[in-house]
Amino acid sequence: MSLEKPTKIWWNGAVSDWRDAVVHVTTETAMRGVNVFEGVMAYKIADRSEHAVIALDEHLRRLARSAALLHLPLPHSLDELRQGVLDLIRAEPSELDLYIRPTLYLESGAYTADPERMRMGAYITSYTRERAPLRSVRLVSTPWTRVDDPAFPAQAKSGAVYSAFRLARMAAFRAGGDEPLLLNARGTVAETAGAAVMAVFPDGVVSPPPEDGALDSITRAVLTDLLRDDFGLKVTQRSLRPQELHEAQEVFLCGTLDEVVEVSAFDGVPLGHGADGLARRLFDRYRAVCTAADATASPLRTRVAW
Structure with missing residues (x-):
C-alpha cells in the first residue's frame, strides 16, 4: 500500500484538498485517540474506468x-458517507486498487454521552495499492494480549486499539x-x-468467535460463504x-488489506501448506470475485465508474 499523500480527501461533507483537512492538536481524537474507522477495498476493473468497492454497506x-x-453520535448519515466514498473515488481516479478509510472522530466533549x-467530525481517505500475489508470513506469540471486553469494546474498530496492535507488531518483529x-x-x-485467524482441520475450518475478542470480520464472512459454496467446507466459530495451530493442516489470516495470507510458521515451527493448499486456492477465488468484470459476480460489490 502506498502511503504517499493523495491530493484529495472527503472532509466533513465534501471532497476537499488534502492540505485543508486539519484538526487542532488538542482535539479528543489527537489527545486520546477517540475515533472509529473502517478499511474498505476498491478493486480496479481491468480495461474499464471503474472500481468495485467490496462490502461497502457492511463496512459502513x-x-x-x-x-x-x-457512545459517539454519527456526524453524517450512512448514506452520506457512502456517497462520500463514491465521490472521492471519482474525484481522484486511479489505475490501481484503492484502500479507503472512512473515519469518525471526536473533536470535543471528552466525558459526556450527550450528543x-x-x-464530531468525519473524513474519508483513499490510498493506492499495488496488487500483489499471495503472501506467506511467520506468526509469533508476544506478551501482549488483545484489548478485550470489559476493558474496551472488542467490536469497536478504533484507532485507540491500534496503539496496542502497534506494540504487539513491534514485539513480533523483534522476535x-x-x-x-x-x-x-x-x-x-x-x-x-x-486480521482474523482461520485454521484448517480434517472436519472443516475453525475461526475464533467475536466473544473471544476477534473483530467480527467482514472479509471472514465473505470467505466463509466461499468456503461453503465453492469448496464444500464447513466453517465453525x-x-x-x-497449540491447535500446530495441529492444523493449514493456517491462514484474512482481512480487508490482507485478503488471504498464508501462515508458513507459528513460533518457529513450520506449518503445513503447499502449492495447492486451501489458502492459495481461496486467495485466487476471492481475488477473482473482487476483480471480475461481471457486475453480478458478487452481491457485495458496489461499482463506481469514473
Missing part, C-alpha cells in the same frame, strides 16, 4: 456499530516474525494485529487454543 454499518459502542455537548498472534485474557486465540 460496522462503522456505525463501532460509534455506538463508544448536544459533543462535536523474528512477521505478525503477532494476540490471545485474549482467557488464553485462547483472538486475532492478529489486524469456536474458541481456538494456540
